[in-house]
Amino acid sequence: MTQTLKRRLAALEFGDGELVALSGGDSGAGLWRLEGSPAYVVKVDDPQRIAGEADGLRALKDACHHLVVPDVLAEEGDLLIMTALASGGPRDAAALGEGLRQLHRDTRDASAEHGWPRDNACGLTPQPNTPLADGRAFQRERRVMPLTTLCRDSGLLETRLAERLERVAHGLEGWLPDTPSSLVHGDLWSGNVLFTPSGPAIIDPAVYRHYPEVDVAMLTLFGNPGDAFFDAYWDGRSPDDWPRREALFQLYPLLNHLYLFGRSYLAGVERAVAVVEAG
Incomplete structure (x- = not known):
């Protein structure tokens, strides 16, 4: 595999530096660092997932002027x-919060x-993104219900x-306002x-366009970005119903983890459902 990959890289004129294996995360992708000056990151994965990731990186690069995004070179x-x-670099939580706030604000579009x-794809799971005008319908039809069915x-x-998940999904119009969409990273866990x-x-x-809280809820799902992050991101204007929104937008990644990794995530799904139901 490595020798074949090196030949492919050489044919694309990316040099003949040493390939150092990196962790590919949970997607099963092959990931390497190609040493040299400059150095490159090389990923080998399903072509559809590669195309989706490249498309997302380009979209973020074009829109995101306050956070660093890797360049797609090939x-x-x-x-x-x-x-x-x-x-x-320094673990600057305030800069992360400000950068994410700027991304969501600058890409907010009522039309x-x-x-x-x-x-x-979100990990190994195909992610349907066919657009809908109403964000609540999108959250129901493209996120909660497909994973509930799976x-x-x-x-x-x-x-x-x-x-209970179906009732939550079909009750969104009763409490969640239909707001303009923003470009979201879509899988913004701490890793x-x-x-x-x-x-x-x-x-x-x-990536896709949706409620910006999607990214914040993902950051808090498996960790805590800290007070400095929230102070910068909310800029003193956090929504009054944030705990309910946080639980709602955590349902999709929790269901995805349940589907991919099994019943250890079932309790998390149950807790999030209960928070949304409680209002």
Whole structure:
């Protein structure tokens, strides 16, 4: 594999430096750092996921002027080559919060539908993005219900909990306002945030347009970005119903983890449903 990859890289004129294996995360992708000056990151994965990631990186690069985003240097079938980001920058949570706030604010558009022109993937799970004008309908039809169906059909959700999820999904118009969509990273857990000498960076996107709280809820799902992040992101104007919104937007990644990794995530789904139901 490595020798074949080196030949492909040489044919694309990316030099003959040493390939150092990196962790590919949970998607099963092959990931390497190609040493040299400059260095590159090389990913080998399913061509559809590669195309979706490259598309997302380009969209974020065009829109995001306050966070670092890797450049896409080459995309060829199952191969993606990106700029390598330096590590060792300060863990500046305030800069991350401000950068994310600027991204969501600058891409907020009342005329843009919720969704994206192409489907992509969240980890190994295909992510449907066919646009809808109403964000509540998008959250129901493209996020909560497809994963509820996958988990139920896989025997991971009992009927009662699946019915509660359906009621939550069909009750969004009763409390969640229909607001303009923003460009979101789509999979912004802490492992997809890097702190570089040039500032916070975001990688491995699964972009679409939707409620901006999607990204904030993902950051808090498996960690806590800290008070400095929230002070910068909310800028003193956090929504009064944030705990309910946080739980709602965590349902999709929790259901995805339940589907991919099993019943250890079932309790998290149940807790999030209960918070949304409680209002």
